Amino acid sequence: MRIESAKHLQQLQGEYSADLNRFPQKVLVCCGPGCLANGSEKIFNEFKKILSAKKIQGITVEALKKTGCHGFCAQGPLVVIEPQGIFYTRVQVKSVAEIIEKTLAGKEVIPRLLYVSPENGRKIENYKEIPFYSNQMRISLRNVGKIDPENIRDYIALGGYQALAKALTTMQPQQVIDEVNKSGIRGRGGAGFPTGRKWDTCRKAESDIRYVICNGDEGDPGAFMDRCIMEGDPHSILEGMIICAYAIGSTSGYIYVREEYPLAVINLQKAVEAAREYSLLGENILDSKLDFDIKINRGGGAFVCGESSALMKSVAGDVGEPRAKYIRSVIKGLHDKPTVLNNVETLATIPVIMNNGSDAFASIGTKKSAGTKAFSLAGKIKNTGLIEVPMGTTLRKIIFDIGGGIPNKRQFKAVQTGGPSGGCLPESKLDLPVDFDTLTEAGSMMGSGGMIIMDDRTCMVDVAKYFLNFLVYESCGKCVPCREGLYQLYTLCNNITEGNGKEGDLELMENLSQNIQIGSLCGLGQSGPNPFLSTLMYFREEYETHIREKKCPAGVCRSLITYEITDDCTGCLACIKVCPVSAITGQKKKKHFLNQQICDRCGSCYDVCQFNAIIIK
Amino acid sequence: MVTIQINGKLVQAEKGEMLIAVIRRQRIDIPALCHHDAVEPCGSCRLCMVEITKKDWDGWSKFVTSCLYPVEPDLIVSTHSPRVVELRKTILDLYLARSPKSEIIQRMAAEYGITQTSYQEVPDGDNCIMCYACTRVCEELGCNAISAVQRGHKKIIAPPLGEPPVDCVGCLSCANICPTHFIEWNDDNGKRTIWGKQFELVSCKICGKKTITRDFAEYLVRKRNIPANYFEICDDCKRTELTKSMGKIVIAAQEISK
Amino acid sequence: MKYRFVIDPVLCTGCRTCELACAFSHAKNLKQGRSRIYPLSHAQDKYVPITCLQCDDAACVKSCFFNALRRNEITGAIELDLNRCVKCMACVAACPFGCALFDDIHNEVVKCDLCKGDPACAHFCPTKALKYTKL
Structure with a gap:
């Protein structure tokens, strides 16, 4: 089936939509x-x-x-x-x-x-009456969950590729860029660079070849927005990419997906094949003389390959290591040619801007951060899942109204935004409107949109340690501040959780963090100390308690806590059965005894006790 | 030509030149471990970082690696601002934790007043500082016999799959360029061993002196069109041979003139 | 090229002043460098001073992968940029006349650079067997 022209597409939409209904x-x-x-x-x-x-x-x-x-x-x-x-x-x-x-x-x-x-x-x-849904506004996720992603006809029936037809037949490339510029959309990948300006610079860079790349290397722990779009609505990404190709004058594009998303790879592959079959990719798209094709590139799962220059090296077949970007990749990117690299969510939003106009998009969200943003809610929250809200929505609304709050009657303690490079925000920051600038000012960042919610049984030192460990493992290892600096930061943090923290450690860590920030080669290292710095900023006393009193207030750090059985024990034997190291002894209906020498402090007994007879000290 | 300011002094630089070259021409000592003129800059050691600003940046400045930053008109560079010195100290401190036995690291750190690392020494830390000089020099030679493998703190330089590298020609460029002399090699009994691979050394046909490896000689013949017989005798014997043939010409010329 | 280095073996007495001049003018860290010129004997009391011929299509230049050997268009000498040299020994092995040398004392490759236009050997040659003349 070849779609000959914009008119033909319109006719097909009618047919498919009738068929669907x-x-x-x-x-x-x-x-x-x-x-x-x-x-x-x-x-x-x-x-x-x-x-x-x-x-x-x-x-x-x-x-x-x-x-x-x-x-x-x-x-x-x-x-x-x-x-x-x-x-x-x-x-x-x-x-x-x-x-x-x-x-x-x-x-x-x-x-x-x-x-x-x-x-x-x-x-x-x-479902429209459930607060989880009624408080949302879905733009980039507009079709996710509504259509069969493997079927291009579903996408066309819902008005898919109409934005492309509009751009190709009624607008000049520069007009497309101006429209994107006016909409005020900023890159959804995390840094928030204005998309229109990126496209404009690339278009004006002197070269015969330009590339469009879609960054689907979503690696933040707890983030799955891009995954859901790639799996659930791959054609919206393709449409965004083709519009971008038309705007900047590119003939070849790549989608970089991580191998850990097998379904995303399959669905994107199917979508590309279907789009080729319908001549939405290939030569002379919709009779507009635009030639453009897309290749799918599977990444090996290195976190650092989400960084633009490392990603481009990986696409080119080299080792995915960042390079210094004193010359930006929109001027000299993939194969040293001007390259636009956009996040999945950004590209999926482009067709909506084309269809509804830039003013409609700009009217959503805040003045400096227009539109909506998808977030994935994970951690200690009732309504785990994927949401999309206008920029400027408060954290409180996201976590309590949409997310349903904290389960098991526990207290909210912090929310981690922006993945490993982001930071933790405490309860006092819950009324912050979420947009690029406010989160950065508060010491965290927007990032790609992963939100991990933590309750009062979360130790912030432990959280910092977890993210630092992630970064030590995922650092590419090219430059010293990131490779050695984050390692030392992790080691110091680990010492604190093990009760070996010393006075002066925090100052040493702060100084090291600042130097990692200015000394690192790429964004991974520059933002690497954020998990430590943001938890230190809001939970300094927790670090100090670990160091001075050798205690973990949240009862998480194993070296610093002991479990004790109180007189509330009814002698139900439940904890004895669950203890993996047989540290608990006792008889039925008599108070049990916990041998501290054997106890591994795994917390299984604490979780299983129905009578709150086990306490953490 | 471009005019820039380095530590308060106006300096001329070629367009497109990297800052480090201009700074070093001014005889300003800035440390660097991964920088070498023979290879492309890579910016991994971060020691050559400087603070740059411009008049119209409203007091804002940024930190860049001078080995990778091309000169721009009106750039104001400070090579030893307090923040830069602090940064170098931290980096050297980190290096010292990783490679406490390396002499060059000890010396550089001492120049910045650090004799003992503030951090925990890395268990099994070696003298490889991951400057990539060896891999870059190998790439420049067109061999690509070694590369950085693994990730993060576990990253090492190794041949593919850890086996003797097929593409290595045994030229020792990697070992020679290594700033910490970490790459081990050994010449013994007409054989050279490096990266676990053994090479035959070419013996001079006349005196038997060992020159380069047979693989490297063949590589030069193949890649650079150098006649194979050039590698048959050593440089000493070549001079003696040249003297003999020149002598014959001199004697013949003298006889003709008589 | 405006100058040429001329050797007249007939005038050479093998006094080795050139060697001394070369070693001293290439001294580094108060240690003499290895001489780049050698008056070698080919018969009783007959000598030929052997030094780099600054070949047109030089094997040393071709053999260098790092562009460390480049001709100075004014002096005509092929100069070695030590900052670019990684001591791979390609030029030492490739030179057909054995005139790219390895200096063990300074641990570096050396070759005649015509002293940047004022060759010390020619300057000190008592018999004018070595001359650096305008073309």
């Missing part, structure tokens, strides 16, 4: 990473088996869609029945027949599978 109801089975892990593939297959066997109320197997991530991972596996928007949570294979019989055939809702509001216990039928 010919069923009275649609079944959307979430096959995002969270739900897949909970077995949604089996649920999909079960639906497929039953619907293939018989047609129910005009619904055939074609009305069944295997979609990308719906976002509400904590409640997965999820099944949504459209157009009613019935939202079934924690679906099991055995419930599938029931859903088909009652909901599809009988138009009857199954209350057992509905989402229960934790506030009043009310069952909510339509």
Whole structure:
């Protein structure tokens, strides 16, 4: 099938959309990473088996869609029945027949599978009424969870590639750049560089060849926004890339995806093949004389390859190590040619800007950070999942209204934003509007959008140690401040958690951190000390308690805590059974005894005790 | 030509020249371990960092590696500002924790007043400071026999798969350029060993003196079109041979003139 | 090239003043350098001063991978830039006349650089067997 022109595309949209809407109801089975892990593939297959066997109320197997991530991972596996928007949570294979019989055939809702509001216990039928969804605004995630990512027709039916057609037929390349510029969109990868300005510089750089690269090397622990877009709506990325290619005058593009995202690689590959088949990639795209093709490049999983110059070296086939960027990559990037490198989310947002105009986009969010931003919520939060909110939304709204707050009646302690290069913000910063500049001012950063929420049982020294360890392992090892400096910072931090911290350590670490920041070659090293510096800024007393009193207030650092059994012990034997090193002895209905010499301080007994008879000292 | 200011003094520099060359021409001593004129700059040792600013930067300044920063008009460079000195001290301190036995590190650190590292010595720390001079020199030769492998703090320089490198010609450039003399090699009984690979040394046909490795001679013949017979005798014997043939010409010329 | 280094072996008495002059003019750290010129005997009392011929298509230049050997267009000498030299010994092995040398004392490769336009050997040669003349 070759799409000849913009007009032809419009005609196809009508056809596909009618085709899609010919069923009275649609079944959307979430096959995002969270739900897949909970077995949604089996649920999909079960639906497929039953619907293939018989047609129910005009619904055939074609009305069944295997979609990308719906976002509400904590409640997965999820099944949504459209157009009613019935939202079934924690679906099991055995419930599938029931859903088909009652909901599809009988138009009857199954209350057992509905989402229960934790506030009043009310069952909510339509997902649009759940606070998790009602507080969101989805732009880059607009199609994720709504379409079958493997099917280009679904994307076209929902208005896909119309933005491309508009740009190619009604706008000059410079106009496209001006439009992106006016929208005020800033790079979603973390640094927040204005996208329009990047494109403009690249277009004006003198060269015969230019490249467009999509950065899908999302490596921050706890971040999965880009993954969900690549898996759930790959065509929106392609569309963004083709528009960029037209704007800067490029004929060749790359998508750099990490190998750890196999489904993203497969779906992108399928999308590229489909786009080629429909002549949306290749020569003379939509009869506009634009030639452009995309190659998928799989990264080996090195965190540093998300850094622009390391990524470009990796694409070129070299060892992924950053280079000094006194000449920027928009002037001299891949193969020393001008290169635009944009994040997945940025590129997926471009078509919306083209379709709705820059003013509409600029009106969302804050003055300096326009639009929306996707975040992944992870850690100690009730509603783990993927969300998208306008810039400027407060952390409190994200964590408590959308995220549902902290589970197990614990207290909020800190939120880690921006991945390993970001920082931890305490409760006093919860009312900060989230945008590029405020987070940086507060000592953290926007980063790619991963948010890890921590409760009061989290030790901040331990958190800093965890991220430093990650960075020591993921540093490329090229320059000294990053390789040796972060290693020493980690060693000092580790000493503190083991009770070997000394007076003066914090000052030494601060001085070292400052020099790592100015001395490192690339962004990884320059922002490497952030996990330490931000936790020190807001939780200095916690470090001091570790050093001076050799105590871990949160009860995490094993060398600094002891577990004790109090008189509340009922002698239930539960802790004896669970202790991996047999440190607990005792008889039924008599207070148990914990041998401190043997105790490994793993905390299993603490977790299992129903009577709060085990305390941490 | 471009005019820049270094430590308050106006200095002329060629366009496109790297800052380090201009600074060193002024006989200003700035340390560097990974810099070598024979190879492309890489900026891994961070010791040659300087602070730069311009009049219109509103007091803002940045830190750059002078080996990689091309001169720009009106640049104001400080090679020993307090922050730069502090940075160099920290880096040397870190080096000293990693390679406490390296003489060049000890000497450089001492010049900045550091005789004992403030940090914990790295367990099994060796004298390799990962300056990439060896890999760059090998790349320049076109051999690419060794490279940096692994990541982060575990990174080492090694031949592919840790096996004797197929592409190595045994020229010793890597060992010679290594600032800490970390790369081990050995010539013994007409054989040279480096990177676990053994090479035959060419013997002079006349006196038997050992010159370069057979592999390197063949490499020069192949890559640089040098006649193979040039490598058959050593430089001493070549001069003697030259004297003999020149002598014959001199005698013949004298007889003709008689 | 405006000058040429001329050797007249007939005039050479083998006094080795040139060697001395060369070693002293290339002294470093108060130690003499290795002489780049050698008057060698080819018969009884007959000598030829052997030094770099500054070949047009020089094997040493071709053999250097680091561009350390370059011709000085004014003096005509092929000069070795020690900052670029990694002592791979390619030039020492490649020179067909054995005139690229290794100086053990200073641990570096040396070759005749015509003393940047004022060769000490020619300056001190008592019999004018060595001359540096204008073309």
